[in-house]
Amino acid sequence: MRSNAANYDLIAPPSLEAVLAVLASEPGSYTVLAGGTEIMVALGAGRLSARRLISIQHLRELRFLSASDDTLILGAGTTFTDIRRDAILASEFPLLVQAASWTGSIANQNRGTLGGNIVNGSPAADSPPALLAYEAELTLLSSRGTRVVPYTDFHLGYKRTILAPDELLYSIALKRSYQGYKTYSRKVGTRKAQAISKVAIAALARVEEGRITDVRIGAASLQDRPARMTATEQAVLGQAITADTMQRAREAVLAESHPIDDIRSTARYRGQVAANLVEEFLRSLQTDPR
Amino acid sequence: MSTITLTVNGEPHRLEVPPMKRLLDVLREDLQLTGTKEGCGEGECGSCSVLLNGDLVNSCLVPVLQTEGATITTIEGVADLAGPGERLHPIQQCFLEHGGAQCGICTPGMILATHHLLEKYPQPDLSQIQEGLAGNLCRCTGYTRIFAAVQAAARMEGSK
Numbered sequence: 001m002r003s004n005a006a007n008y009d010l011i012a013p014p015s016l017e018a019v020l021a022v023l024a025s026e027p028g029s030y031t032v033l034a035g036g037t038e039i040m041v042a043l044g045a046g047r048l049s050a051r052r053l054i055s056i057q058h059l060r061e062l063r064f065l066s067a068s069d070d071t072l073i074l075g076a077g078t079t080f081t082d083i084r085r086d087a088i089l090a091s092e093f094p095l096l097v098q099a100a101s102w103t104g105s106i107a108n109q110n111r112g113t114l115g116g117n118i119v120n121g122s123p124a125a126d127s128p129p130a131l132l133a134y135e136a137e138l139t140l141l142s143s144r145g146t147r148v149v150p151y152t153d154f155h156l157g158y159k160r161t162i163l164a165p166d167e168l169l170y171s172i173a174l175k176r177s178y179q180g181y182k183t184y185s186r187k188v189g190t191r192k193a194q195a196i197s198k199v200a201i202a203a204l205a206r207v208e209e210g211r212i213t214d215v216r217i218g219a220a221s222l223q224d225r226p227a228r229m230t231a232t233e234q235a236v237l238g239q240a241i242t243a244d245t246m247q248r249a250r251e252a253v254l255a256e257s258h259p260i261d262d263i264r265s266t267a268r269y270r271g272q273v274a275a276n277l278v279e280e281f282l283r284s285l286q287t288d289p290r
Numbered sequence: 291m292s293t294i295t296l297t298v299n300g301e302p303h304r305l306e307v308p309p310m311k312r313l314l315d316v317l318r319e320d321l322q323l324t325g326t327k328e329g330c331g332e333g334e335c336g337s338c339s340v341l342l343n344g345d346l347v348n349s350c351l352v353p354v355l356q357t358e359g360a361t362i363t364t365i366e367g368v369a370d371l372a373g374p375g376e377r378l379h380p381i382q383q384c385f386l387e388h389g390g391a392q393c394g395i396c397t398p399g400m401i402l403a404t405h406h407l408l409e410k411y412p413q414p415d416l417s418q419i420q421e422g423l424a425g426n427l428c429r430c431t432g433y434t435r436i437f438a439a440v441q442a443a444a445r446m447e448g449s450k
Contacts, residue, residue: 010309040351044331105425
């Protein structure tokens with residue numbers, strides 16, 4: 001059953017400052033609504049529990065891409081279409097652009113925002129594995145002030161984050177230091193276009209003289225939150241890419257994955273496929289040294 | 291209730307509506323523009339696609355408050371985009387001629403998604419067409435005739 005829209009309130013304060021003031025005045029009583037590609041689905045299905053919502057979709061202050069020599073900053077209101085159109089992202093952060101192209105349809109990419117994809121906290125979301133691999137940093141704003149946190153610390157569990165009730169995700173910063181890195185990403189789902197993933201991996205590595213000298217692997221749907229595969233990274237760091245390394249990587253993937261059975265897939269399938277993806281990543285490093 | 295002013299197919303409107311009411315429902319119920327269809331109601335099928343300030347969106351996922359001051363084009367207004375007094379847009383004509391429409395439920399969304407696609411890629415290749423329409427599901431045609439219609443529309447635009 002669809003919800004009755006008349007039972008919900010939505011406000012759209014004119015500025016970022018005004019939004020923060022509302023969040024501060026009644027912490028926890030408003031749910032933030034950006035592009036609506038998640039919350040409006042819940043409304044349509046009659047399972048939107050939040051009754052008071054606050055729109056940030058119109059805030060120009062949140063929709064920007066700004067580059068300095070060493071950092072690229074994306075406003076939380078940056079849409080997936082914005083991400084797919086940016087030249088710096090295309091050349092330096094292909095994992096994020098690839099993730100944006102996997103996120104729903106064109107219509108959803110025109111509305112959905114990077115900030116919403118993060119704050120919604122789904123373990124299956126498309127952009128988090130890439131942001132984990134790139135070691136993104138988040139800037140959180142409230143009337144009390146600003147804090148900058150590593151993205152790896154943001155998710156606490158299934159749909160739980162460190163965001164305080166009066167806080168808003170303001171921006172996502174990426175260090176521009178991945179020249180010479182090889183990247184790999186793959187999403188496994190029911191359908192190539194716009195299906196929610198069964199499992200997904202975004203990874204990058206630097207290989208010098210046949211050995212992996214830096215590596216980062218982000219994963220979706222392997223834990224109760226988007227997660228870095230740190231044990232797997234440790235298993236291959238400093239190693240030559242041999243059959244033995246791949247075997248140890250596969251074991252590490254299975255050891256640090258805690259997937260679930262749900263409508264999209266099974267835990268067993270997810271674990272096996274994740275191990276296969278990581279092996280495919282390692283093989284890609286081996287076959288085309290740069 | 292909120293007061294919303296917006297322009298739909300060139301006509302200005304001022305409405306008193308609940309702010310969370312879906313744009314889809316405002317179009318169909320308040321403005322009687324029933325050409326926009328509801329399929330899944332969750333952003334998967336694209337039947338409810340409209341242009342919002344020129345961007346393709348699923349109107350089932352847009353709360354009407356977020357359309358304050360916006361310009362919207364629905365299937366009823368597509369012909370006008372081709373020129374004043376036009377009965378059919380070239381895209382509509384090509385869907386007719388190539389059997390791109392069968393039961394018709396997905397067609398309004400397909401036409402608007404095609405319009406958005408051809409603005410971006412005036413001469414799209416097949417993979418660009420497939421990606422551009424990936425958010426619009428059709429259970430009748432098997433898509434082949436739709437792709438042919440889109441290619442014909444692109445040729446028509448290109449030969450102008």
